[in-house]
Amino acid sequence: xxxxxxxxxxxxxxxxxxxxxxxxxxxxxxxxxxxxxxxxxxxxxxxxxxxxxxxxxxxxxxxxxxxxxxxxxxxxxxxxxxxxxxxxxxxxxxxxxxxxxxxxxxxxxxxxxxxxxxxxxxxxxxxxxxxxxxxxxxxxxxxxxxxxxxxxxxxxxxxxxxxxxxxxxxxxxxxxxxxxxxxxxxxxxxxxxxxxxxxxxxxxxxxxxxxxxxxxxxxxxxxxxxxxxxxxxxxxxxxxxxxxxxxxxxxxxxxxx
Amino acid sequence: xxxxxxxxxxxxxxxxxxxxxxxxxxxxxxxxxxxxxxxxxxxxxxxxxxxxxxxxxxxxxxxxxxxxxxxxxxxxxxxxxxxxxxxxxxxxxxxxxxxxxxxxxxxxxxxxxxxxxxxxxxxxxxxxxxxxxxxxxxxxxxxxxxxxxxxxxxxxxxxxxxxxxxxxxxxxxxxxxxxxxxxxxxxxxxxxxxxxxxxxxxxxxxxxxxxxxxxxxxxxxxxxxxxxxxxxxxxxxxxxxxxxxxxxxxxxxxxxxxxxxxxxxxxxxx
Ligand SMILES: Nc1ncnc2c1ncn2[C@@H]1O[C@H](COP(=O)(O)OP(=O)(O)OP(=O)(O)O)[C@@H](O)[C@H]1O
Ligand SMILES: [Mg+2]
Numbered sequence: 001x002x003x004x005x006x007x008x009x010x011x012x013x014x015x016x017x018x019x020x021x022x023x024x025x026x027x028x029x030x031x032x033x034x035x036x037x038x039x040x041x042x043x044x045x046x047x048x049x050x051x052x053x054x055x056x057x058x059x060x061x062x063x064x065x066x067x068x069x070x071x072x073x074x075x076x077x078x079x080x081x082x083x084x085x086x087x088x089x090x091x092x093x094x095x096x097x098x099x100x101x102x103x104x105x106x107x108x109x110x111x112x113x114x115x116x117x118x119x120x121x122x123x124x125x126x127x128x129x130x131x132x133x134x135x136x137x138x139x140x141x142x143x144x145x146x147x148x149x150x151x152x153x154x155x156x157x158x159x160x161x162x163x164x165x166x167x168x169x170x171x172x173x174x175x176x177x178x179x180x181x182x183x184x185x186x187x188x189x190x191x192x193x194x195x196x197x198x199x200x201x202x203x204x205x206x207x208x209x210x211x212x213x214x215x216x217x218x219x220x221x222x223x224x225x226x227x228x229x230x231x232x233x234x235x236x237x238x239x240x241x242x243x244x245x246x247x248x249x250x251x252x253x254x255x256x257x
Numbered sequence: 258x259x260x261x262x263x264x265x266x267x268x269x270x271x272x273x274x275x276x277x278x279x280x281x282x283x284x285x286x287x288x289x290x291x292x293x294x295x296x297x298x299x300x301x302x303x304x305x306x307x308x309x310x311x312x313x314x315x316x317x318x319x320x321x322x323x324x325x326x327x328x329x330x331x332x333x334x335x336x337x338x339x340x341x342x343x344x345x346x347x348x349x350x351x352x353x354x355x356x357x358x359x360x361x362x363x364x365x366x367x368x369x370x371x372x373x374x375x376x377x378x379x380x381x382x383x384x385x386x387x388x389x390x391x392x393x394x395x396x397x398x399x400x401x402x403x404x405x406x407x408x409x410x411x412x413x414x415x416x417x418x419x420x421x422x423x424x425x426x427x428x429x430x431x432x433x434x435x436x437x438x439x440x441x442x443x444x445x446x447x448x449x450x451x452x453x454x455x456x457x458x459x460x461x462x463x464x465x466x467x468x469x470x471x472x473x474x475x476x477x478x479x480x481x482x483x484x485x486x487x488x489x490x491x492x493x494x495x496x497x498x499x500x501x502x503x504x505x506x507x508x509x510x511x512x513x514x515x516x517x518x519x520x521x522x523x524x525x526x527x
Contacts, residue, residue: 018332057427094433104428108447117442118432163428170432 005066006174006205007031007054012063014049014229023049024060025229031174031207036200038220038237039209042252046229047209051178054207055096056089067092094122097167097175101183103159105151105166111138112147115166123170130169137165141195157188161195174205181212213256217241225249266490274494281485287389288481289502294390295399295467295477300460302403307410312440313351314415319343351411358408363401364469370401371473389476398470406463413455417448450521457514461507468503478502 007030014024023046031037039047052058054065056072064071071077072092079085106114115137116130125133138144141161151159160180167175177196181189193215200206200219210216216223216237223237225246233246241257244250267274278285325342327333358366375381375397384392421444429439449456471479478499485495 055431057431090430090433090435093431096431098428098431100424100428102424104422104424106425106428106443106447108450118429118434121438121442122433167432 004033005030006033006035008064008066009054010064010066012050012053012065013061014046014053014058015061022229024053024063027063027229027231029224029231029234031205033173033205034203035222036206036208036220037222037224038216039207039224039226040211040213040216040252041224041226045226047226048178049229050224050226051176051207051209054174054176055093055098057098067095090122094118094170095173097164097170097172099160099163099167099175099177099180101179103151103156103163103183105159105163107151110148110150111143111154111162114151114162115169118166119169134165134169137168138162141165155188156184157191160184160188160192164192164195164199168199174207175199177206177208177210179209179211181210211256213241225252227252266486266492268492270493270497274489274491275498277489277491278485278494278498281481281488284476284481284484285478285498285502287476288478289506290387291390291395291475291477291480292464292467292506295395295402295470295475296460296464298399299402299406299463299467302399303406303410303459303463304456306403306407307414308445310351310355310407310411311414311418313347314355314411315418316345316347318345318347320346355408355411358405359412363405363466364472366405367398367401367469367473370404371397375400391474391476394470394474394476398467398473398475402463402467402470405466406459409459410456413452413459414448417452417455418444420451421447453514453518453521457511457518460514461511464506464510465503 009027009029009031012024012027013022015022025046027046027050039050041047049058053060056065060073063073065073070087070092072087072089074087076084076086105111106117109117112131112134115134116125116127119125119130119133120127135144135147138147141164143158143161143165146154146158146162151162154162164175164180180196181192184192189212193212196206196208196215197219208216208220220237223235223240224231225233225240225244225248227248233240233244233249240249241253244253319342321342321344323342325332325339333339371394375393381393381396386392386395425443425447426439429443430436434442467477468479471477471483474480482495482499486492
C-alpha cells in the first residue's frame with residue numbers, strides 16, 4: 001500500500017424520500033492506489049449505494065468525491081489554467097471499471113464485441129488493436145476459445161469473468177465490484193474469486209462489496225463495515241474479523257461466520 | 258350518355274366485368290406502385306418520427322426544477338411547487354402529439370393536412386414523379402400517414418426501450434459511453450429486435466390504411482378502383498381485384514418479416 005490517495009470520499013450523503021431514508025449518512029474514507037478494500041454489512045446498509053456513488057451511477061445528495069484532484073460530484077471545476085471547466089463524468093468513468101452482480105453483458109453482441117465496443121467507440125482504439133488486447137485478456141481468464149460466442153451460451157461464472165475483462169479493456173485505475181459472486185451457483189464462485197485475487201495481486205486498486213468472508217479476509221487489505229448508511233468500523237480485515245470492536249460488527253460476524 | 262337518367266351500376270360479378278377491369282391494367286399497376294411507395298415512405302417517416310417522439314418522451318428536461326428547492330438547496334414542502342418543478346415541456350409536447358393523433362380518425366387528419374396545411378400554409382412545387390405520381394397529392398398523403406403512424410410507432414418504440422433491463426444502461430455508462438452511444442449501440446438494437454413483430458404489424462396496417470389517401474386524390478390502388486367503377490358502371494370486379502392485390506401485398510409481407518424475426522432471434526438464443 002502506498003500513501004497515494006486515488007479517491008477521497010468526504011461527507012458523502014445519499015437520501016431517498018426527502019431524507020426519510022438515509023442510504024449513505026455522512027461517509028468519509030480515502031482509497032489509496034493498490035488498496036483492495038472490501039465492504040461488508042447487513043442487507044440495506046448502503047454498501048451498493050456507496051459503491052455506485054463512486055462512479056456516480058448514483059447521484060449523491062451531498063458530499064465530495066475527489067478523483068484526480070477534481071470533485072466529480074460537482075458540475076464544474078477550476079482547471080490548472082484557472083478557468084472554469086465542466087466535469088465530464090464519462091471521462092472519469094472510463095477510469096473506474098464496474099462489475100455487477102448480474103453481469104450485464106450485452107446479449108446482442110458476441111464476447112469479443114462486448115469487450116471491444118467501449119475501447120473502439122470511446123477511446124477510439126483501432127479495431128485490430130482492441131481485438132488483440134481482448135483476446136489476450138480472454139486468454140488470461142481461460143476463455144480465449146469463447147470469443148465468438150454470445151453471452152447466453154456462457155455459464156454464470158464465465159459471464160462474470162468476461163464482465164471483469166470487459167471492464168479491464170478500458171485500463172481502469174480502480175475496479176468496483178458489487179457482490180460479483182452473489183448470483184452464481186456455488187460451484188462457480190471459486191473461478192470468479194480466483195480471477196479477482198489474481199487481479200488484486202497484480203496491483204489493481206479494488207473496492208469489493210461482498211458476502212464472501214473468506215475472500216474478504218484473505219485478499220482484502222482494508223475493510224469497511226457498514227450499517228444504516230454509516231461506516232461503523234474500518235481497518236485491517238484480519239484484525240476486524242478476529243477482534244471486532246463495535247457490537248453491531250460482533251453481532252453481524254456471529255451470524256455470517 | 259345518361260342525361261336525366263339514373264345511372265345503373267351493375268352489382269353482379271361477371272367475366273365481362275373482370276375483362277373490362279383488366280383493360281385498365283396500366284392504371285391498376287400504377288395504383289399498386291403508388292400504394293407500395295406510400296407505405297414505404299410512410300414507414301420511414303413514421304419510424305424516424307417515432308424514434309424522435311420516443312426520445313422526447315423519455316428526456317429528463319425539467320427547466321422549472323429550481324422551483325422545488327428553497328434556500329440551501331433543500332426540497333420545499335410546498336407540493337404545488339414541487340409538482341410544477343417536474344414539468345417537462347419536451348415530453349409534454351410529444352405526449353400531447355401522440356395522444357391527439359391516436360384519438361382522432363386518420364381520415365380527418367388527412368383532410369386537415371391536405372386542405373389546411375398544404376392547401377394554405379405550405380406550397381408544394383407541383384411536379385410528377387415516375388410519370389404519374391402527382392407531388393401535390395402524394396406528399397400531403399405521405400406526410401399525413403407518416404405523422405399518424407409516427408404516433409403509434411412512438412409508443413411501440415418506447416415500450417421496446419423500456420423493456421430493456423436497466424443494467425444494460427449501467428454497464429454501458431460505467432464503461433464511459435455517453436447517453437447517445439448507449440442508446441445507439443446498446444438500447445436501440447435490442448429494443449428494435451424486441452419490437453420487430455409490432456413494427457411489421459404496423460407496416461401491414463400502413464399498406465391497408467394508405468387506401469384512405471384516395472380521398473385526396475392520390476392515385477393509389479383504391480383510386481384506380483373508383484376510376485374503373487365509374488367508367489364501366491361495375492362495382493364488384495374492381496373491388497375483388499383490389500382485395501386480391503392488398504392480400505398479396507400484406508400477407509407475404511407479414512410472413513416474410515416473421516421469418517426474419519425468427520432468424521434474428523436465433524443469434525442469441527441457442
Ligand atoms: N431507489 C431507491 N429508492 C428508495 N430507497 C432506496 C433506493 N435504493 C436504495 N434504497 C434504500 O437505501 C438503503 C441502502 O440500500 P443499498 O442497496 O445500498 O443496500 P446494500 O447494503 O447494498 O444491501 P444488499 O446487501 O441487500 O445489497 C436501503 O434501505 C434501500 O432500501
Ligand atoms: Mg447491494
